[in-house]
Amino acid sequence: MFSIRRWCLLALSVASLLCADAKSSTGDSVLVVVDPKNQDQYSTFFEGLKDGGYDLTFRSPKAEGPVVIEDDAPNFAHVILLAPEARNLGKDITPQSIVQLLSRKTNVIVALPTKQSPLHSLAAEFSLILPPPNTPLISYFPKRDTPSTLIPIKIEDHSSPALTKHIEPVWFSGIPASLGSNPLLVPILRAPSESFASETTVTSGSADAVADSVERGGEGLWAGSSLSLVTGFQATNGARITFVGGAEIFSDELAQKETERHRQSGNAAFSREVAAWTFQENLVLRIDKVEHHPVNATEPNEQYTNNDQVVFSTYISKWNPTKGKWEPYSGLKDLQLEFTMLDPFIRTSLPPVRGAPGKYSTSFRAPDRHGVFKFVVDYKRKGWTSLESSTTVPVVPPRHDGYPRFLSAAWPYYTGAISTSVAFFLFSTIWLAGEVNERKRSKGSKAE
């Protein structure tokens, strides 16, 4: 027993050591909006971030500053809203301004309150359907001595693309969310299948109570593993926002609490993982450059001719959070290239090139259709930064002298032209030579 625990601690410390060097790809400044009274509750989480090289600035929900957006530019690279109970988060932090933050590529972690608050309407903007106020997640399994709203949740490996390592079961307390069909959502932590959302006054757990809450909830049954507790959302510009069902998941208390049989909970590691994904440490890709050129050439053509053989390559890097720099990445196996004009004319796989890290290349024949085409690389996978690249290039018909000069099919016409010319020449010669005779004969015939 003991050895297992020790091993776990070791693993944790190794992980935290690794984390110590982790760096975000977008910046280090973090604004944490948290009630000063509660600030100490989350010290493990904050320390973890500080070890990761982040520069934390704390702000009380009641304080006026520092402001998040100044002169239309964001002041921080990341924002954590850890004050769920606060009625107001400050003048400059409204659902609208959070959307603006995202569109200016600032990453946000939002802890949702159980009570009604402006953050509810914010979540709704992101296709998160929250239960009615004051209906936290409840589970009576497994049997334990904690309240039914504090739930231990096992995390399967690879259960979410955002979680890259093995994580011990975590404690959760808060509200779930049902997810809309938005493809940009990345569920990070699912609710256990035995859990459901209900009003806290119902403690008996009877079937009636469940039915009752269903009726009052009005939005169907809030239950089961389709509910998401921690949900990420990656905007089309790459900015990430994570909604956490309850702030307690980051707290020191739950981080140190044992889940079962003296196993320390995975909350600390989980919090760090959530922050790592949200702050764009993990699963961050970018296209360094794209290039295209005809086969047997190195310089790109300004325009291609129909049926040209074209080579297209792209260079992709992945952010390495430990080293804090971009590294060529050849790990994508399902990258595709489209050659489109309104619709894709060619869709082909773009495989990595061996021996050239980060390079993906393919070659194809330009379609027999002129127009303005685009090389489109559009790689969207849950959790990963979406890769989009579009390069416009016209495909033109051959030049007037680019067609074959002599066609074997046209021989009848050539023969016709040549024979007519020859015949004309012969005719003229004979006509001119025989003119005198002709006259005489015609005169003769007339005389007759």
Next chain:
Amino acid sequence: MKSLFYFLALCLGLAYAQKIGQKELIERAAAGNGVIALDAETFDALTSQKRTWSATIQFTALAANRGCMPCKQFDPAFNSVAKAWSTVSADKRELHFFATLDFDKAPTVFQKLGLASAPVVFAYPATEGPRKTGRTAPTKYDFQDGFDAAPLAQHLSKLTPIPIPYRDPIDWAKHIMTAGAIIGSGILLRAVAPILLTRWTWAFAGVILSLVMTSGYMFTRIRHSPYTGKDGSWIAGGFTNQYGQEVHVIAFVYGLLGLAFIMLTVVVPMQTSAAKQRMQIYLWTAVIMIIYSVLVSLFRVKNRAYPYRLFI
């Protein structure tokens, strides 16, 4: 006792109304030569929210006292399209119905649909079954191409499971007339060949054609402008507009002026009496001056900004 009877009748009526299903509709359509004559009840049945069939309904007012001329014009076309539909095979035919709703039979339906004019044709798509389109609201057929059957059939064919096999009936009378006219004109041609062979026939025809064309005849043809205005005026206001009568007037004015010039050039010099010739010359010159002035003043009516005027 009486009230009970009424109640029963009402129940029966309701039950009957509920019962009108596809089968009933099929029978009624067969009875009506492909067209169901609707009343308020059958209308509701035909356009029920859950219908696996589509329907085309003509809203009309055929009663004589309504005096709806377009209705009477359009009704045969609608019926002939419906008749064409009744010739397709049963499994397809039963998926689309043609129906007519007369205003006098169900004014309430007209009120409900907010129809203030007739004829109107609504096409109801199927809302259930394999031919469901996702739309429930009917589409209105606009009489863009007139009251003819062919465009109606073409338009409705988008809605029906297979295109309506409508063909314009062969107008034998017209064909015989045309053939007769060709033969007749052939005979006539032989008779009038000497006239045709003189150049002046051709000159006359050519000049008349040019005059008519340059007087805006094609404009009135293409734009269907009326012969005169509603208030009896024969000259339309506006530079790019004209009535039918203007063609006549302008062609006449042009023709008269042209004739005056021809007279002065060709006929007058042949006059051998000096006095008569002088009179003719003055006459035709005066004609030119006056008619030209009239023409310019006509143009001033059309183009108010025109700054010049002659004697008038």
Next chain:
Amino acid sequence: MPSLAYPVPTDLSPATVKNTASLFRIVTLALISGAAIASRLFSIINFESVIHEFDPWFNYRATRVLASKGFYEFWNWFDPTAWYPLGRVVGGTVYPGLMATSGVIYYLLQALNLPVDIRNICVLLAPGFSAFTAWATYMFTKEMKDESAGLLAAAFIGIAPGYISRSVAGSYDNEAIAIFLLMFTFYLWIKALKLGSALYGTIAAVFYFYMVAAWGGYVFITNMIPVHALVLIFMGRFSHRLYVAYCSWYAIGTLSSMQVPFVGFQPVSTSEHMGALGVFGLLQLVAFANLVRSHVSSQNFQKLLRIAVVAIGALGASAFVFLTYTGKIAPWTGRFYSLWDTGYAKKYIPIIASVSEHQPTAWPSFFMDLQMLMFLFPAGVILCFRELRDEHLFVIIYAVLSSYFAGVMVRLMLTLTPVVCVSAAIALSSLLDVYLNPVEPDEEQDAVAQPAKSGPADAAPSTASSKSTSSTRGIFGIDTRLVVVFNTLWMLSFFVFHCTYVTSTAYSSPSVVLASQGQDGSQHIIDDFREAYYWLRQNTEEDAVVMSWWDYGYQIAGMADRPTLVDNNTWNNTHIATVGKAMSSSEENAYPILRKHDVEYVLVIFGGLIGYSGDDINKFLWMVRIAQGVWPDEIQESNYFTPRGEYRVDENASKTMKESLMYKMSYYRFADLFGGNQAVDRVRNQHAPKNIELGLPRRGVHVRKLDRPYLPSQERGHARAGSEERERL
């Protein structure tokens, strides 16, 4: 010695008279050219040296490419910015004659060390060529009657508004050179026919080739000459002169016209050109029959021959019908077909019907463009019938055909104008011949002369015959002569005043720059179009795609230099309908279309504030109609009307209308301009709506000048930064 009405100097030698007359002719022609050029310069004087309207902007842009890159690059030019993303193979879809002409002039001037800007060459090309047109008309009419009629015709065409409307300075369009080529080709054809000369026939073919390279209206020549030849054959006027002239013209002309890439194999594969081919075949048949007949004398054989010719002709015609039916020969294109079946275009090709110059012509337009020539024209046609030589037949056929065409389409007034000028000149010069002739007839001979006359048909043209023979016909007295001559002079001077007035007021507006007159008669120049285009040029990325209705495509390409979805080269109906659909759909439906076509800006022209009636809301129904033609299920014209069938833009507008992108963009923030007062749309005289919400991301510009603003809302269509806003849209 006949008696004279007025004294004529008698001591002049014939040579002196001849030389003086030709000197006068040259001077007069020079003056006519000067007048023709000068009267086309109103637009430069009133506005500035600027390219006009829509199509000329494309021609100008293409000419610049030609001038800077040379002819071969121009020939191979693929324009990726037009019809985005389809692109346009300009070299193969353009009549290069106009650009080549300006290019040659440009290079010539450069070679002479005259550094003239290509723009000025383009602007002044049309006035320059109008002088050539006057000369060509002179030559043509000279063949019809004589030099004096030629001079009159040259003067008429020099200043007739019907031709000026397409050839003012800045109107850099194909028609600018095409009318000269038309008249000159006709002249050469008449000359070839008269002389039976293969040389003239070949020159006619060369100019025909130039015409083919310059204007799509070459089809008029392609059909006019065969019809003339056909009528001559039917009238029994077949001659070897006709055979030589026609065959040399057709063979060389057709082969050379096929060298123009845009024409390609059309001369042997489309219906428009089949008439010329058929007449060519018929001529061979008739010539062969004639040849055989001259060698074989048997009556029966000749009868057989005639039947054979008719049978072969009928066979050929039915083969043509069969080939058309099976699709081997392309049927008449819509544009030509709509000339015969006038309802066709509106029903099937709304794009053609929507163009204002394809509308039928009302009589005031005829009178405006040709004034007194309009009634001299039938007189001239009758005088042609009087003589009826081969070339007169040409004028007659031309007159009848083109007066029909001009009645159907306003723009074909252009082809009517030359024949009206020619024919009016014949009429007027015949009149003047009679009344300026000093010879008086003898009154005594009346009784003798009258029975000798057999009819008007053999009455030779007055002057020549009456001079030589005894003068039995003519005009008595001097007062009669003076009355007619003064009347004519008065009419001619009125004609000049009319032409000057019409040219200066109606036909000299560049339409990219608008002029309005204030209450006090002062002129305001409204230059908002160019301002909007320059805004695009200055403020947008170079590859930002601009969507607008097709009218503005060429101007956006020319002035703003941005890719456009559709332009005035309306070759792809579906693409235009796509734009129409985007404009007439709600934002939700329009946005995917805009994204698919990479549209970043949408340009709409709104004239509700200054009362500019040619704006997009007034054109909107055509967009709807064209879109309906392709997507009848999604777009329905009736949805854009109120239930009472009205086209409204105020609060009563139909729901579909209010939701359409065009409507929203036109009235977006329009009410703000009125500062709380009721906003009024001055074009439609209706109250404008308030509170228009526009969901599309926008980076708008409202080009606005003091008191006459106009409002092109250029909307940013896909800023990349957006997140969920985009999804909800």
